[in-house]
Amino acid sequence: MDNFYFFLLVFDYFAVIYFFLVNGTYLFLNIKAFFSIRKYWSARETVEFENKFQSEFYKPVSIIIPAYNEELTVVDNITSILSLQYPEYEVVVVNDGSKDNTIEELKDKFNLVISSRSYRKDLETQLVKEVYDSADYPNLVVVDKENGGKADALNAGINIAQFPLVCNVDADSLIDDHALLKIVEPFARDWRVIAAGGTIRVANDCEIRGGQVTKVRLAKKPLVRMQVLEYLRAFLFGRVGWAALNSLLIISGAFGVFKRKHLINAGGYSTDTVGEDMELVLKLNRMMKKTRREYRVVFFPDPVCWTQVPEDIQTLSNQRRRWQRGLGQSLLMNKELFFNKDYGLLGLFTYPFYFFVEFLGPVIETLGYLAIILTIFLQSGITPVAVLFFITAVLMGILLSIISLLFEEMTFHKYDKLSDKLSLILYAFLENLGYKQLHTYWRLRGIIDLILKKESWGTQKRKNF
Numbered sequence: 478m479d480n481f482y483f484f485l486l487v488f489d490y491f492a493v494i495y496f497f498l499v500n501g502t503y504l505f506l507n508i509k510a511f512f513s514i515r516k517y518w519s520a521r522e523t524v525e526f527e528n529k530f531q532s533e534f535y536k537p538v539s540i541i542i543p544a545y546n547e548e549l550t551v552v553d554n555i556t557s558i559l560s561l562q563y564p565e566y567e568v569v570v571v572n573d574g575s576k577d578n579t580i581e582e583l584k585d586k587f588n589l590v591i592s593s594r595s596y597r598k599d600l601e602t603q604l605v606k607e608v609y610d611s612a613d614y615p616n617l618v619v620v621d622k623e624n625g626g627k628a629d630a631l632n633a634g635i636n637i638a639q640f641p642l643v644c645n646v647d648a649d650s651l652i653d654d655h656a657l658l659k660i661v662e663p664f665a666r667d668w669r670v671i672a673a674g675g676t677i678r679v680a681n682d683c684e685i686r687g688g689q690v691t692k693v694r695l696a697k698k699p700l701v702r703m704q705v706l707e708y709l710r711a712f713l714f715g716r717v718g719w720a721a722l723n724s725l726l727i728i729s730g731a732f733g734v735f736k737r738k739h740l741i742n743a744g745g746y747s748t749d750t751v752g753e754d755m756e757l758v759l760k761l762n763r764m765m766k767k768t769r770r771e772y773r774v775v776f777f778p779d780p781v782c783w784t785q786v787p788e789d790i791q792t793l794s795n796q797r798r799r800w801q802r803g804l805g806q807s808l809l810m811n812k813e814l815f816f817n818k819d820y821g822l823l824g825l826f827t828y829p830f831y832f833f834v835e836f837l838g839p840v841i842e843t844l845g846y847l848a849i850i851l852t853i854f855l856q857s858g859i860t861p862v863a864v865l866f867f868i869t870a871v872l873m874g875i876l877l878s879i880i881s882l883l884f885e886e887m888t889f890h891k892y893d894k895l896s897d898k899l900s901l902i903l904y905a906f907l908e909n910l911g912y913k914q915l916h917t918y919w920r921l922r923g924i925i926d927l928i929l930k931k932e933s934w935g936t937q938k939r940k941n942f
Contacts, residue, residue, distance in 0.1 A: 482855065489852055489862045492845030496869035499834050503710075503877055506718030511884050513721040514713075514778050518888060536664050537565040538657065538734070540644045541634030543627050545573040547648035550785070552586050557651040557688030559614055562658055567616045569634045570648075574603075574624025583619050588612040596620075600632040600745040608637065627730070628746035628753035635740055643740065645754075647731040650784040651680060654689055660734050663775055672735045672761060674720075674728035674776045676712045678891070679705045680783035690783050695897040700793065702904045703912045704786045710881045713778050713889075720776035724827035726762070728774070730754035732782035739764075750810065751932075752803020759811040766820050778889070794919050801923025802931070805836050839920040845870070846914065871909050878905035 540558055544551050551570070558568050572580045583589060589609035596605055603625035611617035620633055635643055642664060646652060656675060663670045681701045684692035696702055712729070719725045730753065740746075743760050746753040758774060765772040787793035808831060815832065817824035849866045853859060882901055885891065892898055926933075 485848055485852055485855075486862065488844065488848045489866065492841070492848060493862065493865045493869050495841055495845065496866070496873065499838070500869060500873035500877060502830065502834075503715070504873075504880070507710075507714045507877065507880055507884065509721050510714040510717035510778075511888075513717055514884070514888050517778065535564050536642050536661060537640040538563065538567075538642045538644050538661060539634070539638030539640040539737070540566055540568045540646055540657075541631055541638065542568065542570045542646050542648050543573055543630035543634065544570055544575065544579050544648040545624070545627070545630070546575045546577045546579060548575070548578045548582050550649045551579055552582055553685070553688050554646070554648050554650060555583075555587070555617070555688075558646065559617065560654055560688055561652060561656070562654050563661070565640075566644075566657070567618060567639060568614075569618050569620065569637055571620045571622065571630040571634045573622060573627070573630035580619075580621055584609070587614060587617060587619070589619055592618060594618065594637065597636050599636050599741050602629050602633040602636065605633060626748055628748045628750075631730075631753070632745040632748075635737060635745055638737060641737055642734055643737050644734045645730055645732070646782065647784060650677075650731045650782050651685065651688060651690060652732065652783075653781045656732075656781055659779055660732075660777055663773075663777075664734070664736070667773065669771050669773045670775055671739050671765065671772050672728055672733065672758065672774045674716065674725070674734075675732045675782055676778050677708060677729050677731050677782050677784055678712075679708055679786050681786060681788065683783065693891045693893075695892055695894070695900060696788075698788050699904070699907075700790065701786055701788055702900065703908045704793075706878050706881070706901060706904055706908055708786075709885055710877060714881055714884060716776045717778050719827065720774070722822065722827075723773070724822050725774045725776055726758055726823075726827060726831060727755040728758050728776070729782075731784050735761075747810065750803055750806035751799050752807045755804060756807035756810055759807055759814070762823055763811055763814060763820070766823070794922075797916060797919040798923035798926055801836070801839070801920040802927045804831070805924060805927045808832055808836055836924070839917045839924060842870075842917045843921055846917075874909040874913060875906055878908065 542554060542558070555568060555570060570583060572583065588611055590612050592608040592610040594608055596608055603623040605620060605622045607621045609619040609621065618637065620637055622630070622633055631645060642661060644657065660673050660675045663673055679696065679701060680690060681696040682694050683690045684694060695705065716725060733754070739761060743757070743764050747756050750756050762774065787796055814820050814824045814828040816829060845866070849863055853863055879902065882905060886898065892901065
């Protein structure tokens with residue numbers, strides 16, 4: 478019994494140190510991101526994007542929208558894209574064998590006719606049944622193909638894309654009208670940039686007109702408000718922080734821009750993972766490092782894409798399990814990076830951090846919670862190590878959320894109502910006292926799904942914007 482308690486106590490302190498190091502790293506990334514955002518904000522004030530892209534130095538963009546059973550959102554999404562401020566772009570919608578009325582909605586709303594455009598097969602995909610042009614919008618093309626999954630649909634879009642830059646956008650997302658100007662600007666300025674990502678924000682309950690978010694509102698449902706905080710930490714500061722260290726491993730599939738030639742050279746999106754967006758960025762990093770070419774993968778806090786997030790527990794659970802499974806698949810497919818000094822900071826720190834924290838974190842966290850609970854039970858009361866665990870696992874988590882909210886208020890100030898700000902502060906406390914632990918459980922199930930080789934995408938509920 479003494480030996481058991483000794484090992485239990487050792488693991489308790491291990492869990493305390495683990496949470497301290499993890500949350501300390503996140504705190505460092507937040508601070509790094511804040512100064513990066515301030516620098517970006519100052520530089521942006523001197524740039525007139527509209528005038529800059531009226532010159533001949535802009536780069537035309539192909540915007541690819543994969544759509545599977547998106548009849549409720551795809552029209553608003555495309556309307557949003559067609560209203561973007563940009564001198565030259567095309568919109569490529571790929572209907573990935575939808576079983577609902579997605580293709581009928583597209584034909585009806587955009588007056589589709591058979592296209593004479595040739596379809597190149599730079600990347601292997603499922604059979605393309607037909608290619609359509611819009612009689613109303615000359616820069617809109619629709620590809621109707623057999624179902625092959627999101628990655629396969631994106632590869633089909635890359636095949637038919639005419640321009641040197643491709644921008645991938647989810648069919649349940651909306652883009653701010655100047656977002657494309659801002660995210661493409663570094664490609665025109667810096668030849669080293671091969672990929673760029675933009676911030677994703679929560680669109681639920683926002684006021685939307687003509688495919689644009691005209692009034693930002695905080696969603697009413699508690700589950701959605703928890704996700705608002707998550708997105709603030711992950712996109713606005715977490716990924717900006719990693720990009721500031723030149724170690725960004727993921728650009729969300731909801732909004733990212735890439736040089737088409739590098740996507741072709743890398744073999745496009747992998748169809749062997751549900752985390753195709755992360756796997757692609759990992760693969761691009763690995764490919765560019767191997768060729769010893771100078772390159773940059775950048776992330777910007779200002780070009781905003783608005784997306785619907787799940788509003789019920791089951792849909793959110795399916796999403797987070799899928800994300801965790803995709804994370805594991807992506808890391809395993811690029812395991813060559815693991816503690817490989819040839820890849821610099823990416824191999825020696827960033828990849829191991831994602832492996833031990835983002836992927837294996839749910840296992841360590843779950844064992845840590847169970848060990849602390851067992852220690853309290855055996856000691857019949859709160860122990861010093863339990864207090865330390867609460868400080869590092871809970872209070873530091875609350876601190877991270879509060880700091881993210883503070884930085885948001887000091888920079889972009891999207892939520893202008895005082896009641897919304899106070900509500901988010903309240904949820905910064907509440908999410909660490911139940912929701913975070915539930916989220917850990919979902920991620921743990923995602924790891925189990927990966928081990929059991931489950932391939933299910935999970936049911937995703939959509940509603941009109």
